[in-house]
Amino acid sequence: MSAFGGPQRSCAKRTPSAGRLRTVNSEAPVDVVLIGGGIMSATLGTLIKQLQPDWSIRVYERLGAVAQESSNPWNNAGTGHAALCELNYMPEAADGGVDAAKAVSINEQFQVSRQLWSYLIGAGALPEPHNFINATPHMTFVHGEANIGYLRRRYEALKDQPLFHGIEFSEDAGKVGEWTPLITLKRPKKQKIAATRIEAGTDVDFGALTGYLLDDLVARGGEVHVNHHVTGLKKLPDGTWRIKLRHTVGRTPKVVNARFVFVGAGGGALALLQHSGIPEVKGFGGFPISGQFLRTTNPKVVAQHQAKVYGKAAVGAPPMSVPHLDTRVVDGERSLMFGPYAGFTPKFLKTSTWLDLPFSVRVHNLGPMLAVAWHNFDLVKYLVGELLASRAKKLKALQEFMPTATMKDWELITAGQRVQVMKKDPKQGGVLQFGTEVIAAEDGSIAGLLGASPGASTAASIMLDLLARCFPGQMTAWEPKIREMIPSYGRRLSDDPHEAAASLAATAAVLGIPA
Template sequence: MKSVETDILLVGGGIMSATLATLLQQLDPSLSMTMVEQLDDVALESSGALNNAGTGHAGYCELNYTPQAADRSIAIKRALEINAAFEISLQFWSYLVENNALPSPTQFINKTPHLSFVAGDENVNFLKNRFTLLSQHHLFADMQYSEDKHQLNTWMPLMMANRKTNEKLAATYVAHGSDVDFGALTRHMVTKLKTATNFNFLNNSRVKKLKKINSNWHVAIQNKSSKHSQTIHAKFVFLGAGGGALPLLQKANIPESAGYGGFPVSGQWLICNNPEVIKQHQVKVYGKAPVGAPPMSVPHLDTRTINGKSALLFGPFAGFTTKFLKQGSVLDLAKSVKPNNLKAMLGAGKHNIDLTKYLVGEVFQTHAQRMQALREFLPQAKSEDWQLANAGQRVQIIKKCNEKMGKLEFGTEIVATQDGSLAALLGASPGASISVQAMIDILERCFSTQLKTANWQQKIKQLVPSYGESLIENADLLKTVRKRTLNTLKLN
């Protein structure tokens, strides 16, 4: 069996691997890298445009980032953290654009105002209180709020047509929101990576085994078409394969992975096929999720730019699946159950029966039922203008929990070995939007020695000028970096 040496092995050809590879290449161009993808090309699973929301998640419109407690108090901490993390992504992308490592920003990101929209007295009160809290912070100082029908019509004319005159409505609006084609962004990054002679891309290739021997990981790779096998000896391994990261982490059999499980969730979109309707909606509008729904199923009506073309999507409609990837196996969930996570899986299952019932019910919705949900946003929507399409798979994190044996978590999480030789990214939203912050977290955990050197410190401050400082606490710094990123990425 052929053996190949590499400094960095990246498993999965999505936005996470592309971002980490690009960061490392910028910090140390001498590093040899190999990216392994089991499909024909990069960005065909979670990073593909139709497989995710395409929202530059910044907390402007996502109401689930500001949960309301039983006493009606609203927590804004997570929205602040996600907003600051997205600003990190914008800084890095700006650097790459300025240095010709990415093409014109309109090829992967476009200005798209972000709105939160609610109806009914209780929801309007919630949104108003949310606005009051957020707008007092410099990160959200540009947010606007209105209950005025004329203003709402200016912000979202398509949604305001044919509404009842006595309907109690409210919305918040942030003009510099964005729509991101993470598939296009990934492809552009990998195209640039491939120009380096020490970067190798292996498609149609699957990881069969991972084993740490002395200071290197020995990773057995097999080409799915030719069945040719090779072993890659890597100093560092990153498992960034979306829903496929958990099975790979289990193959690695590191102590840090014990107790982790996954809860797969599928998704679907209603996609508009009427050009006249599409051109009337130029914003992203998020509402409130139904009671019992997972965060990824927060309903939203979005204008999208996919492969350079305008599109209009509504959803996502969540559903239950046993696959971990869109092109995965129905046995994925069963195969992920191991002795070290059985207790956590059973505990999470026991305490999320209602969620499972909800997801199964979503699978069996009719087109008429989905159209009814759409008409909460778009009263005049016509069934013939919309068709159903599959979105991507998400695998939510299951972890050990003393009180409940296991708990289901929404978000992203890094699992890394103590010696920093392997790291994996698990979870989902806000995912791709905070990819740069997530990959910097991996640098800090797995490349801490190099990151402390003067060379890396100087370089990372060029890549992300706010690195090492808090955008949540430093209003002047935010003003400086946001002015630059909005100009560079044409979002102002």
């Protein structure tokens, strides 16, 4: 089996011991094979190992280290999505109303992650929480009468929700400046602004978390194999899956059989699910969106901003492109990130090829993909504009949040690829879906995850749902252990203010964050 290096905080520094990798041509099927070494596979592997310690589990990662694509801390905003500040989870209706249902649902899912992480810390499976999660207030910020009116209505809809306890709203520049000085410093005094704030927000390094979860999986008998590219998936007559692999360094082909396969390969998941031949993937396509962030490590700038501040998306912008100015903590070092600046490339992964998009087109998904293109002209126009944006335009977007920003303090970094789900729709022919979607075979022998945000933050909830779909016969036996790890399992915390407050307090105490 493979092992990881010492207790380093950044996934980028984790390198497997290549000399301990075993050649895989075993006749006995592996119980669980997880394709992709990101947060989804790490979370699912952790859950299964806790629930069924005797099952054999192997993780196969194409790159030379785990968590190098979407889970890498510099490839995502690390928000710890809880809908505390993301306005796209509460869009304004035509009549001006706002509905809190989706925001509450996202927050519920994040609480499942908090409970799982807290349990794993107590069980010694995760290190001290500051290695991957840090307290960071979550804010929203808008200007202009119409936007202020919307934000006020959003606040009114959330202030009595148990999971949004402590949310504050202010139109006073002085108060907003107390929360984060960079927002108001040298801002025109006549400009009307408003903001909300919840102190109990977090910044999560999902790269480090992925590494720690996989470290524990290996310690409990699981295996993690890097530099292994899956080239084929085929269902065998006995119900198992034959997985063809190629070692990316020695180019040696290998074969392994598995009773259950999870495809958690991010943007690479669609191609593998298509290759598997399961009918459930028919009609699904992927729309890749690239991005960039501005980042600063200037201590004088970083010290003036301790929050994640989200604004409103531009017309036609995908939800994942909502502008935000974020405090990040990676390897114990603080920095600020602003963005993302969206763009387009046909790649489905940051390290894949330009042929991903054309090779993903099939007869069964061509119609939905063309329908999406027809109905999302605003998105296409937005992406073209982003691609052509100059550095001066990028700086201007930052100055909407931080009037004092100068380009000399900031560097441009390339973010990870996101592949949004396109699927059939009876009314429009095809829709572009923002979020995640689990695709599972009818017999539950294989499943995969498509889509993007809020993915990582809600991984525990998504993987529990996947277990229920793929292992219905085991769920009754597993339920006591699931409830031990996640006390609120099967219930909505938002339905009981007392239980919500108790859960928030309990996990906050373990994670070292405000309740």
